[in-house]
Amino acid sequence: MRPTMRDVARHAGVSLKTVSRVVNGEVGVRPDTAERVNDAIAVLGFRRNDIARALRGGKRTRSLGLVIKDVANPFYSQIARGVEEVARLHDLFVISGCSDEDPARERHLIRSLCERRVDGLLVVPSAADHSYLIPELNMGTAAVFMDRPPEEAIRADVVLIDNAGGARSAVEHLIAHGHRRIACLADLPGIFTARERRRGYDEALRAHGIPVDESLVRLGPHDVAGAEAATAELLSLGDPPTAVFTGNNRLTIGALRAIQATGTTTALVGFDDFELADMLATPITVVAHYPAEMGRRAAELLCRRMDGEDLPPQRVLLPTRLIIRGSGESPPF
Amino acid sequence: MRPTMRDVARHAGVSLKTVSRVVNGEVGVRPDTAERVNDAIAVLGFRRNDIARALRGGKRTRSLGLVIKDVANPFYSQIARGVEEVARLHDLFVISGCSDEDPARERHLIRSLCERRVDGLLVVPSAADHSYLIPELNMGTAAVFMDRPPEEAIRADVVLIDNAGGARSAVEHLIAHGHRRIACLADLPGIFTARERRRGYDEALRAHGIPVDESLVRLGPHDVAGAEAATAELLSLGDPPTAVFTGNNRLTIGALRAIQATGTTTALVGFDDFELADMLATPITVVAHYPAEMGRRAAELLCRRMDGEDLPPQRVLLPTRLIIRGSGESPPF
DNA sequence: CATAAAGACGACAACGTTGTCATCTCATCC
DNA sequence: GGATGAGATGACAACGTTGTCGTCTTTATG
Numbered sequence: 119m120r121p122t123m124r125d126v127a128r129h130a131g132v133s134l135k136t137v138s139r140v141v142n143g144e145v146g147v148r149p150d151t152a153e154r155v156n157d158a159i160a161v162l163g164f165r166r167n168d169i170a171r172a173l174r175g176g177k178r179t180r181s182l183g184l185v186i187k188d189v190a191n192p193f194y195s196q197i198a199r200g201v202e203e204v205a206r207l208h209d210l211f212v213i214s215g216c217s218d219e220d221p222a223r224e225r226h227l228i229r230s231l232c233e234r235r236v237d238g239l240l241v242v243p244s245a246a247d248h249s250y251l252i253p254e255l256n257m258g259t260a261a262v263f264m265d266r267p268p269e270e271a272i273r274a275d276v277v278l279i280d281n282a283g284g285a286r287s288a289v290e291h292l293i294a295h296g297h298r299r300i301a302c303l304a305d306l307p308g309i310f311t312a313r314e315r316r317r318g319y320d321e322a323l324r325a326h327g328i329p330v331d332e333s334l335v336r337l338g339p340h341d342v343a344g345a346e347a348a349t350a351e352l353l354s355l356g357d358p359p360t361a362v363f364t365g366n367n368r369l370t371i372g373a374l375r376a377i378q379a380t381g382t383t384t385a386l387v388g389f390d391d392f393e394l395a396d397m398l399a400t401p402i403t404v405v406a407h408y409p410a411e412m413g414r415r416a417a418e419l420l421c422r423r424m425d426g427e428d429l430p431p432q433r434v435l436l437p438t439r440l441i442i443r444g445s446g447e448s449p450p451f
Numbered sequence: 452m453r454p455t456m457r458d459v460a461r462h463a464g465v466s467l468k469t470v471s472r473v474v475n476g477e478v479g480v481r482p483d484t485a486e487r488v489n490d491a492i493a494v495l496g497f498r499r500n501d502i503a504r505a506l507r508g509g510k511r512t513r514s515l516g517l518v519i520k521d522v523a524n525p526f527y528s529q530i531a532r533g534v535e536e537v538a539r540l541h542d543l544f545v546i547s548g549c550s551d552e553d554p555a556r557e558r559h560l561i562r563s564l565c566e567r568r569v570d571g572l573l574v575v576p577s578a579a580d581h582s583y584l585i586p587e588l589n590m591g592t593a594a595v596f597m598d599r600p601p602e603e604a605i606r607a608d609v610v611l612i613d614n615a616g617g618a619r620s621a622v623e624h625l626i627a628h629g630h631r632r633i634a635c636l637a638d639l640p641g642i643f644t645a646r647e648r649r650r651g652y653d654e655a656l657r658a659h660g661i662p663v664d665e666s667l668v669r670l671g672p673h674d675v676a677g678a679e680a681a682t683a684e685l686l687s688l689g690d691p692p693t694a695v696f697t698g699n700n701r702l703t704i705g706a707l708r709a710i711q712a713t714g715t716t717t718a719l720v721g722f723d724d725f726e727l728a729d730m731l732a733t734p735i736t737v738v739a740h741y742p743a744e745m746g747r748r749a750a751e752l753l754c755r756r757m758d759g760e761d762l763p764p765q766r767v768l769l770p771t772r773l774i775i776r777g778s779g780e781s782p783p784f
Numbered sequence: 785c786a787t788a789a790a791g792a793c794g795a796c797a798a799c800g801t802t803g804t805c806a807t808c809t810c811a812t813c814c
Numbered sequence: 815g816g817a818t819g820a821g822a823t824g825a826c827a828a829c830g831t832t833g834t835c836g837t838c839t840t841t842a843t844g
Binding site: 163168 | 496498499500501502503505506512514521522523525528529531532535539544545546547548549562563564566567568586587589590591704707708726727730731732743
Binding site: 456457467468471472474475499501502503504505506507 | 799801
């Protein structure tokens with residue numbers, strides 16, 4: 119069906135190797151010979167087989183594997199975009215898969231990607247245990263983790279958001295506006311970023327001599343509905359919080375709904391920016407970060423590893439930025 | 452570096468072929484032999500090389516190429532998600548690239564994907580001319596287009612949204628609420644979906660005996676700012692429209708901004724749903740569609756082609772749904 | 785004009801795997 | 815006990831390409 123170099127060679131009346139030379143733009147082919155070969159290529163519709171090329175070359179497949187939770191989620195799709203940009207510059211293809219936060223699937227994906235001999239791996243880890251990766255790493259497959267670190271035993275690069283720092287800046291912003299009773303909605307404590315953001319919340323309070331009141335902290339709400347319920351409950355306390363810090367954008371939206379429903383002016387600052395945050399009835403003050411930048415940095419690090427650079431494992435912390443829009447600046451009531 | 456089957460064979464004291472049999476779970480290996488082989492595999496950290504496998508098998512690389520405009524755009528990332536779901540079911544990997552609406556890059560991507568011998572192609576086309584694809588199609592690479600059809604000459608499947616039908620339903624909804632002066636913001640007329648939606652707008656008006664007033668139609672605004680300006684200008688007319696139909700979500704947001712700025716109760720229905728459309732100060736009535744479904748349908752079609760099914764080229768039209776939220780139900784003033 | 789040097793081109797092996805076929809070892813049966 | 819056959823295993827080629835090296839042709843040089 120598909121013509122090979124051999125077919126082209128026959129058609130052009132030259133040897134296989136000469137076709138290879140022409141296809142790869144090597145020197146040492148007479149112009150008229152090259153022309154005959156190119157004609158044959160055009161006539162037959164020949165396309166060089168990169169599979170065979172990668173096998174023969176022995177080394178690079180010019181591809182990298184990307185394992186994220188879910189491309190449909192803007193956070194991950196922006197990471198993917200950043201990765202793609204860098205891959206493009208290095209003439210690499212990205213082979214991606216969604217783990218859906220399922221460790222078994224993550225493991226299966228990584229294994230399959232290694233079998234495909236990707237030159238490197240970019241992973242947002244779900245699994246707790248990545249020891250299965252150690253042989254791959256030793257075998258020379260470079261890997262960079264994003265958003266969450268793997269466990270200690272894995273010596274690989276990580277690119278993280280400054281979760282604690284960002285949360286601290288949010289809570290300090292609320293404190294600066296006079297708040298003392300500040301609630302915290304954090305996601306499930308099994309999640310690294312949720313823990314880190316919670317830590318930032320604690321640090322900010324302590325730094326300003328405000329004791330952490332555990333009755334104002336809700337660990338666990340995981341979706342909009344859960345956050346809405348938790349916030350409603352907090353606002354109905356005898357001594358309700360005057361401000362809320364939310365650990366991610368789903369929680370922010372849930373909290374916002376509950377706040378709007380009660381009609382109070384409870385201040386709100388959320389981690390994660392989101393589209394239209396500035397177009398809402400109350401524009402939302404957020405801790406923004408840059409997932410595409412995370413993808414880019416991770417991919418750049420990976421490319422350096424793939425090029426054989428041998429640094430100690432890096433831990434990159436990406437800065438966040440507080441974007442002031444209104445919801446976080448109302449004074450305590 | 453990486454051990455091969457030969458290394459495993461040596462280590463286990465068996466032949467290459469026996470290792471192959473064990474790795475592929477073929478019958479006809481004594482349990483104790485298989486165990487020795489598996490031990491060797493574990494000790495050496497052997498991973499089957501899918502590159503060599505694909506080459507030798509001659510046929511399938513178990514991968515498909517996806518060319519979209521930009522993964523960071525939710526519309527495309529949802530398509531990617533749908534594709535991924537189907538690919539997963541068929542044990543395929545997705546190799547994707549972003550064309551950024553650049554025909555040259557699209558062509559380069561498709562060419563590279565063919566060189567990698569993907570088993571099939573899923574493309575949201577940017578280029579006007581896809582004749583370069585014809586040889587690939589003839590050579591047996593299946594292809595399915597999404598969102599926009601390729602030109603006539605290409606005999607390939609297409610999965611489209613019912614753009615005209617959706618637009619018609621939006622405009623008829625406005626007409627049903629008493630509107631007669633309905634503006635239309637459409638994107639650049641070079642864009643297939645923009646033309647189709649514009650066509651639906653025209654059809655709805657004509658079907659109700661309302662002449663199309665070209666002074667209420669703006670073709671060209673392409674981003675939020677452009678739509679905002681165009682809408683502001685429309686609303687400042689001596690005899691302004693009482694309702695606006697917008698051809699995509701960027702335009703909807705721009706129109707919304709302009710409407711909010713003037714403080715009028717101009718009705719608004721937009722094509723494309725978007726996150727938080729229900730959380731805005733004015734919840735937006737939209738024509739929703741399902742990009743992930745488009746990805747799924749296209750991928751399913753592609754898999755059928757890849758399995759050798761030989762249907763005439765299909766043209767799938769996916770339904771839209773009008774979601775009523777408030778912005779489209781205010782009466783004319 | 786003879787010869788060296790450079791240039792053009794081809795033969796062959798190898799990358800790591802799997803399909804085909806051959807060989808070898810036993811247990812089984814008459 | 816020798817033929818029979820099933821089961822286990824191995825040798826070898828091939829997939830399509832590129833690196834190495836050898837051969838042949840052409841050109842430059844004395």
